[in-house]
Amino acid sequence: MKLDHIAVAGATRAEATMAVEEALGVALQPGGAHPAFGTHNALLGLADGIYLEAIAIDPAAPPPGRPRWFDLDRFSGRARLTNWICASDDLDAELAALGPEVGDPLELTRGDLNWRMAVPANGILPFDNLHPALIEWQSPVHPSDMLAVSGCALHRLIVCHPEARALATHLAPHLNDDRIVFETGPALLRAEIDTPRGLRVLA
Numbered sequence: 001m002k003l004d005h006i007a008v009a010g011a012t013r014a015e016a017t018m019a020v021e022e023a024l025g026v027a028l029q030p031g032g033a034h035p036a037f038g039t040h041n042a043l044l045g046l047a048d049g050i051y052l053e054a055i056a057i058d059p060a061a062p063p064p065g066r067p068r069w070f071d072l073d074r075f076s077g078r079a080r081l082t083n084w085i086c087a088s089d090d091l092d093a094e095l096a097a098l099g100p101e102v103g104d105p106l107e108l109t110r111g112d113l114n115w116r117m118a119v120p121a122n123g124i125l126p127f128d129n130l131h132p133a134l135i136e137w138q139s140p141v142h143p144s145d146m147l148a149v150s151g152c153a154l155h156r157l158i159v160c161h162p163e164a165r166a167l168a169t170h171l172a173p174h175l176n177d178d179r180i181v182f183e184t185g186p187a188l189l190r191a192e193i194d195t196p197r198g199l200r201v202l203a
Contacts, residue, residue, distance in 0.1 A: 001086040001087060001088040001094055001132075001134065001174050001175055002086060002087055002177065003050060003084065003085075003086055003087075003154075003157070003175075003177055003179070003180065004050065004051075004085045004135055004137075005050055005052060005053060005085050005143075005144075006050075006052050006053075006081060006083070006084050006085070006154075006157065006189075006191055007052075007053050007054075007055050007070060007081070007082055007083040007084070007085065008020050008053070008055070008079060008080065008081050008082065009054075009055055009056060009072060009075050009079065009080065009082040009083070010054065010055075010056045010078075010079030010080075011056065011075065011076070011077075011079070012059075013040055013041065013042060013054060013055070013056040013058075015056070015078075016054035016055060016056050016079040017042045017054045019054070019079035019080070020044060020052065020054050020079075020202065023200055023201070023202045024044075024152060024193060024195050024200050024202065025195055025196070025197045025200065026044065026150050026151070026152060026195060026196070028043060028044045028052075028054060029042065029147055029148060031043045031053060031054075032110045032111055033058055033061065033110065034058075034108070034110055035061065036064060037064050037068045037069050038058055038061035038063060038064045038068060039055055039056065039057055039058055039061070039069070040056065040061070041053040041054055041055040041056075042054045043143065043147055044147070044150055045144050045147030045148060045150050045152075046144070046150065046152050046154055046193070047152070047154070048154070049142060050144060050154055051143055051144045051147055054079075055070065055072070056072070056075075057072055057073075057075075066121075067120075067121070067123030067124075068123055069117070069123055069133070070082060070083050070123070070133070071125070071129050072123070073123060074123075081188075081189040081190065081191055081202050081203055082129065082189065083125070083129060083132075083189070084132050084133070084157060084159070084180075084189065085132060085133045085135055086132040086133070086134055087134075087135050087136065088134055088135070088136050089136065090136070091105050091116050091117075091118060091134055091135070091136035092105065094134055094174060095118055095134065097173070097174065098134075098170070098171075098174065099126075101120065101125075101126045101131075102120070102126065102131060102133075102134060103118035103119045103120040103121070103125070103133075103134070104119065104120075105117065105118050105136075106118075106119055112139065112141075113137075113139045113143060114137075114138040115135055115136060115138055115139065116135070116136040116138060117133065117134065117135045117136070118133065118134040118135075119133070127161055127163060127166075127167050127187075128161065130159055130160075130167065130187055130189065131167065131170075131171075132171070132175075151195065151196040152193050152194065152195045153194045154179055154191060154192075154193055155192040155193060155194050155199060156179050156180075156191070156192040157180050157181070157189070157190075157191050157192075158182075158183055158189070158190040158191070158192070159181070159182050159183070159189060160182075160183045160184070160185045160186060160187065160188050160189070160190065161184070161185070162184065162185070162187065163184075164182040164184045165182070165184065167182060168182040189203070190202070190203040191203070
């Protein structure tokens, strides 16, 4: 599997978008809605086929009837980087290897995009939501191909957790990316991103 995108959550989409734009000094593009989870997003294309989404509960959407992904039902506080998502060509095989706590595969759509994604029944990913969410794209075009060039690129993604070593060992057979660093400490994500204005940090 490989890194696909990172997610900044906010109490509102506007707050999440503003947090990214202020941190990186670049503008996000409109995204869309996710009817299955009652959320909506805005997007930023990064280099190397990666992208960033600013995501929040959509106040205009009806309740989804199940816990929302990315643990958004319990979100509070400032907008911040909360999740990282990895893509796989064989989601079922990855889930069999990584364990049922990562979630059950769901068939999802947004506009012309189609994908399968593993979402835990309670919306909470292992390791305090710092285990990557897993996705398998089924559309011929990846979302990053639809986004304008921003001049931004992921330099490093720091995954900090009290059990960082265990998480790194758990993922090692499946993920090989020198940009992803595991550090022992309080549970949080931090992204170092090269921008047209220099290296910026998003946390």
